[in-house]
Amino acid sequence: MFPNAQVPTESLPHAEHVDWQPLHPRFARRLQAGVLLRVLVFGGIGAGLHYGVATGGMAVLIRAAPLLPTVVWAVFGVISLWALAWPAIAVPYRGYAVRDRDILYRSGVLWRSVRAVPFNRIQHTKTDSTPLDRRFGLANLSVFPAGGGAHKIRGLGGETAEQLWVFVSARIEAEAARATESSVREPA
């Protein structure tokens, strides 16, 4: 026989009531820097095109639709401003929490989601950082459960990411050891 005590479902730990850890304060600025770079690149390409069309053989296009460049530039400007402002709005809604048996990640301003991945289902974990991340002293942590779909926490402080990586790796190993141990003990 094996013990099978009833679990009072109300007493289960609630994944909602945890101490959410915010992402690194510089993360919003790092995202904005990324957006800015992209805006500059696309803006440059756009300006080049604009110049080429206006001075080249395509000037007839501009004469046919004189408002077109203004509209395109206005739309581009609005989208760029919005993309630059968005990280400052969205980043405070993101956060993570590490519990004894799982890791939680929340995100979303309008569509909010909380994802939980138990340690004993994580196959492996890794940290990475792009040059831009490193410029801001940030790193990302990814955990990989089975079935694809890496679960990535972006915008951790470099040191935090490293500590978390060590902690999660240790937890994965501990869970694996627990599973083997119990499978050895179980038949008795």
Add this chain to the structure above:
Amino acid sequence: MSASRPDYGVWRRTSPFAVVFFLGATVRAVAGSYIQLVASFGAIAYLTRFDFLTRGSLPWAILLAVLAIGAGALLRYSFFRFKLEEDRILIRQGFVKRTALDVPFDRVQGINVERSLVDRALGLVTVRLDTAGTATAEGRLPAVSTELADWLRTRVDRGRRGKRVGDGEDGLGRPVGEADAGAEDLAGMPEDASAPATGKVLVSLTNSDMLRIGLADRKALVLAGALAALAQAAEPFEEAILGVLDGLQTAVADLGTFSQATAVILVVLAGLFLLLLAVVIGAFLRHHDFTLWRQGTAFRSRGGLLTQKEVVVESAKIQQLTLSRNLVLRWFGRYRLEALPAGAIPVPGGDNTGNLEIAENLTVPLLDGSVAEQMRRQVLGTEAPGLTLIPASPGFMRVSPYYIRALVLRSVAVPVLGGAVFTLGQWGPAAITSAPFAAWCLLWLALSGLIGLQSWRRRGYLHDEEGLASRRGLIGSRVDAFLFRKVQGVTVKRSPLQRRRGLATLEVHLSSGVVTVPYIARDTAAGLRDYILYKVESTRLPWH
């Protein structure tokens, strides 16, 4: 043991007939990657009026291509080696990019066997090792002897069984004693290890079933749509078709006068008939003589007319059971069942899950509800007896009616906004308030209202203490069932509408995919999430 033990530690080749297999593989690879290139060249040649035929280069080009493919196949055969060891199999292949594959037997999820017509004539088989997690290269042994395939199967079975007994349960969560009985069962296997033992056959399909599968094939609907579109496009050719019919008419003068309409109907009917014939033949090719049976702790299926395919899935490896039916299957009172094993398991060192070998799904193309329930009991039953796969089961709970509103909003937004933009551009701002635009909006509203209502009626979920079943559908229906302890992660999502109404969507991530339960009470979703996490984190049973 029926199969004699092959030599260990020797690099071996497969039978020379494997060249046929490599030829097929090479042709498929070439067709996959170069067909577009060839098509573009063809188009360019056509546009530039470059005449291959008169210049005589086309036959040479074809000859060269055939020779190259043949040489490629020969090279691939001559570079293919495999070696058996006590606990693993090693495969070396490739001549440009050499790959070495090392597959420990206990990592093998299942051994699937294919017999092409050539294989069957020569008593050979092509073995595929399902190794979710190990591979970037394919674990395939083409054209090996049936004895070797049997031996491999027994060996892998034994390794797995040994492991399971150590785990304290066999794949079905049965006590160890029963698993031992299963092992004896294996030892006393009949000479032909691939033959289903009598009394354990779950599904066996007849020729009339092939007809049903063909008719229920989704491709039949798609093809019918394509045919309708083709009929539209064929208008320029109508004259030609009518001309042919005219010819027929004069040839068989006794039939009287064809009217144009009759001619068109005849052509369409003939098209439909050919189409049906094609899908039914397709069903015969894929599923002829389909049999599903239990062997020890595994489910095995075999079917196919020319190329016979065998799929073996350990029941412990099954992550999810999916029972579905479309309109046609509903009419026949039958279902289609899929047992999904663990999909791609990521390996350390690579974050790209795209190139992992996906284990084969066990698909039963046609079965009764009772058989599906029997299979469900065998896979999930002892742990989660409260689940069901039958969509009509009264146990399913409805989701919140606000689900309808969300669906309507989602499906109405794009056509209405698109219509508005189009109307504005075409007729100016005044047209936005006109009757045609209002009618357009109302039409979409009514249509998506109906779709939303029907989708909501089909949505449902039910769970017991160990597992959950989720139902969905619009015209057809589909039920996904799984055990909590096999879950890989849980997400609770809340849209602005859901937050206002105290609702949430539960997403359960399995290694075979995601199962969603939308628009349930927020407390229910959070409670289920916490309970599933508790179940996963406290279980001692392996998930695969």
